[in-house]
Amino acid sequence: MGTKTVLRSQIITIESVKKAFAIWFVCLSFFAHSQNDTSYSSIRSRYIEEKKDAIAVSFFNRNPNNQIELQSRFQLTYKPNDPNTIGLKLQHKWLGFSIGYSPKRLQTEKRGNTSEFDLHFYMYGKRQYLDLYYIDYQGFYIENFRQNDTLKKYYSSFPLYPNLKLNTIGVNYFYLFNHKKLSLRASFNHNEIQRKSAGSFLLGTSFNYSSFFNPTDFIPSELRPQTQENERFIDLRYYELSVMPGYAFTIVWKKFYFTLAPMIGFVGQYQRISHTEQLETRQFTTALRGLSKVALGYNNEHVFIALTGTNDTYNYMLNEHVKMRTQVSEARLIIGYRFTPKGFLKKFSNALDVKF
Secondary structure, eight states: OOOOEEEEESOOOHHHHHHHHHHHHHHHHHHHTOOOOTTHHHHHHHHEEEOTTOEEEEEEEEEEOOEEEEESSSEEEEEEOOOOEEEEEEEETTEEEEEEEOOOOSOHHHHOOOEEEEEEEEEEOSSEEEEEEEEEEEEEEETTGGGSHHHHHHOSSOOEEEEEEEEEEEEEEEEETTTTTOOHHHHHTOSEEEOSOEEEEEEEEEEEEEEEEOTTOSSOTTTGGGSOGGGOOSEEEEEEEEEEEEEEEEEEETTEEEEEEEEEEEEEEEEEEEOSSSEEEEEEEEEEEEEEEEEEEEEOSSEEEEEEEEEEEEEEEOSSSOEEEEEEEEEEEEEEEEEOOOTHHHHHHHHTOOOO
């Protein structure tokens, strides 16, 4: 075997990683202990009705739309055969849990089979929001192959990538500045009710690790003669730290509401890219990241109905010729009911009375 060549560009050091983590956790600590205002309760009660003693049970239908875009001499869009998911969600105070089931996928003979594991753990407080997640997908297809003249000659249906794997693990943290008047829990978790229209600046930060792997290259064999070696990839790994400012607002009309929360910012990435067995690139780059949430719904004392959406977009500059973009998005239809816990559920509820 030949000797592996390693290209280095602005290599990140261990000290740089330590400093990034230190700054990140200092920011978390600062926001966690700020905003000590004695008038907090009186102002908040005029805008937000708390349902902290209630347990919210809801049924949902989740429609995901995840994809990977590779932009070079041509543009290729890889998508998993995402199924609709039906499930049950429990939400109480700052803690939420959901479980879903995906019916048998339709048209697997055209789009292939996707195995997936999607785990989320989230804590939504009045001012702080924390999401922990682990996503593991295997099995993709090229959605836009008909837009490429070469691929149209060879394929009558979607080119399948059954061994293409996507793996992501990370944590998102968001701080809501005007938490006296605005509640994102009311729009997305439904354990509060927004009484009046309000808005607030947001600050989000996150750290995550992502990997993309395919043992036989991302580029279809029919297109490889049109590419150079450093434009073909078999293994990509990213370590990312991002900061995203944004603004959220909710418009309320009677019991109906509309919420929009867009955020955009910068992300620092350490990339480790294996082009072939003989060529590897390690580099540190910066890029843009965008995250947005939207909700439209109805929320009264006991019943809530909502249509929510989330879109999270990452950009990766792999070299001067190739850019990669990943998009994780979903739409949910939620129908739920709130009730007051009794008996052993009341004891569990009391155990969750911690400040967050």
